[in-house]
Amino acid sequence: MGDSSLAVKESFIGSIDQGTTSTRFLIFNKEGEPVASHQVEFEQFYPQPGWHEHDPLELISSIETCIEGAVKAFEEQGHAAKDIKAVGITNQRETTVVWDHETGEPLYNAIVWTDTRTQALARKLKTRLGSDKLQGLCGLPVSTYPSVTKLLWMIENVPKVADAYAKGNLAFGTVDAWVVYKLNGGPKKNVFVTDPTNASRTMFMNIHTLKYDEQLLDFFRFDLAKLHLPKIVRSSDTTAYGTLSTGVLSGFPIMGCLGDQSAALVGQKGFTPGRAKNTYGTGCFLLYHVGDKPVMSTHGLLTTVAYDFDGTPQYALEGSIAVAGSSIKFLQNNFGFIGSSKEISQLAETVPDNGGCTFVTAFSGLFAPYWIDDAQGTIFGITHYTQKGHIARATLEATCFQTKAILDAMAKDSGKALAELAVDGGMTNSDLCMQTQADLIGIPVERPRMLETTALGAAIAAGFAAGVWKTFDELKNVNTAGTTQFTPKISKEERDKKFGKWEKAVEMCRGWVD
Template sequence: MMNYIISIDQSTSATKAVVFDEQCRLVCRKNVAHHQYYPKPGWVEHDAEEIYRNTVEAVREVVDATRNDGATYSLAITNQRETVVVWNKNTGKPVYNAVVWQCQRGEEICEDLKKRGFTEFIRERSGLLIDPYFAASGVKWILDNVDGARQSAEQGELLMGTIDTWLVWKLTEGKRHVTDYTNASRTLLFNIHTLDWDDELLNLFTIPRSMMAQPLPCDSVFGETTVDGVFTEPIQIAGVLGDSHGALAGQMCFEPGMGKATYGTGSSVMVNIGESAIAAPEGLVTSVGFAAQGKVFYAFEGNIHCTGATIKWMTDNLKLIDSPAEIEGFATSVKDNGGVYLVPAFAGLGAPWWHPHAKAIICGMTLATEKGHVCRAALEAIAYQIKDLVDLMTGQAGIALKELRVDGGPTKNGFLMQFQADMLNACINRSDVEEASAMGAMVMNGLARGVWSSLEEVAALRSSDNRIMPQMADAERNQLYDGWKNAIKRTLYN
């Protein structure tokens, strides 16, 4: 008899159903895209009912592909985090489209709170920056701008939730209005110290407490569902967490000092800082990393604008290389960077520099500079930016980086991964996990249902062990990084 865990990975562009067995092996997956709505410049919306229909369809497809005599199933959820839905609990209908995390309609609301001096107060309670990226301003906008919404909310008729909450409510036919600590910690309304909704934060955003879901640890049982008739008997919904947190758990970063970096167009970096909600360095955020086995692990998180995008720029704009795959060959054709540094401030500089108007530069070139030096400088810049963030996080938390677990297309570049290990002076563990977020939800599902009894037992199932160890001497590392910091200064004062 096969026991399958279906992880719903509900992302910004699509809903994916990923089937795992209880040995953490991926069995099957199906993907159903949904529409993006842009009613005004800077506004982004999704149809929450379409997302639910797509969830049912994706589950139906993977069950049809894997069903056999005696097969059992349970459901886990990981999701785009800050996207928020407001719906009428009596009709089950959203009062407005879902406001997506990319949407900027809440900017005026956030700016007003900053001007009124609430930045530090909100940061202390929620761990977050005041920004329309997070869910609260989207909810307030709906209540303030949709006819009758404010009155209905005050009368206790409306509910709100991130996408996990909406899906669980729909899947349980309105029986369960719940969320997990990680998604809750991305709303600007959740007190990460008390692990509950904060009445003063709710009041600042004028959101009635009656709208809020019950927050639970990630490894909870969230309800039961037939998935709109896909199953004749209800199955358990167990294991819920936001997608970046899912990747942290899916990479099995269960110990303080373990971090994950996803290399894509930009890069997302998250480091497990342990069981204390330490204030993040300026410009970064503190969130619940994950909550399991009676413990809550917190994480620092930061994002880098341009990593893989730099290589794409060299390919598409400069035509310096024909494809991203070529860059490693050119980078290793020279013995060092020849003093050349590329600072990819194409969209300004983020943490720890915080200079939104900085412009990209290539500096240190001489008549001896070759294509290889520029290619090498571009790859080195990715590693320097990751180091900037990791050093900031570990320094603030007072911990050493034990290991950085990495995923994404650029991790196939051997030079980049070795240079990253050298710069961090720490082990890089390159993952072969294709669905890290979905695997994280699957892990929480198994813990909730008693498949595994501890995080250590789960960690032993990790199949990937592609470790890259640092090889560079301290003096060389410091010299190269000093050169990077000097290049940054040229960028800032250019």
């Protein structure tokens, strides 16, 4: 009797994690543990150098496949699908989808956030009068990264898109808006919404008001009579995101939505100002919670929305590192130092230190806070003594040094020093790397046992709306079991000396690109 009444009370939340290379659906329990999941990789299109695209319809079919697979596994464990209270969504940001407002048909492939075809367009926009005012309005500078340049490129270069725009039929969305629209059944229901964490990556939304901004739209010369933009709603909402219209979860409500880096901050429970997380993936994304007022960076960082659950939006400073996990892949694929990424720590541990080597991994220039685009990868301090292990250590240290540089910039911008850094992503599996990180930043590094923090963040957004959790306090113990803490083991003098050497190397790697 006791067991069955308990079973009735158990609530679960589904989480769609639509990433850059794969899609996943995870089902979490109230403790924040994933009980079932399914993952699908989908095709990457590189039609020309610097171009990167996805098929918008394949993004949708991959989600549907993942939902079916995860729910099947969930039910095989003896759970009932009806105990899933709501579904949350997290997604790759900035990736741009355009479709016909009448038919719901995509008009071109999705242009991915990494795509650089808009370089010339971005340079041209930077010379336009008023371009220096944009970052103060939307938190981002003009570059190839936000959605706006991708949309402008399509209107200028794709006849089908230009035609739809001329006829007033062009619908634009980031991946979240496209996914919600299609999962609700497309034009019939026309659920056409986005959340502020995604809208803050387009350059259309005023970061202070969370509304589309006429000054921004005028600067880019958009005619709003011809362009359909998704309505901006809260990241956690019981009705705004509609319901799934097909498949095994047909009729189930979607109640949360967060861009992937914001979702990871929420999944790491970064609910108070001064909390920060760093995701060590292909690149690195560090988000620092600054509170309910946006902080504009004067040190090379972006301003973004962390989340908006109750109408009081929370903001973050964001710093990105172009090369993180990809530098380990480089040692594996290009130098043959290791057979797989996992072996990096073993190789680095064959030596006690970097042997005097510093490796500035500027394979595509340096991102935040340096923004040096004429730098190239450079290794300093090589002698007869240098071994593979020293290079391996210097490679891990490069990401740790850049993380310290971003944290220093964040402290200057926000006026608050960080107390501890929450981490997730593939590189965090290396204890050596995380200990090095703690040593170099001089504060503890916290690594959760369950590293699916991005998907958990989307589940938390939906779970709040569904009443699975009522307060941030209830989430205090979610995903805390098995947390590993790395505390600094070197002195401030030693730390400053190491970082001084790194900064010298950064200065010396400038000017390699003509």
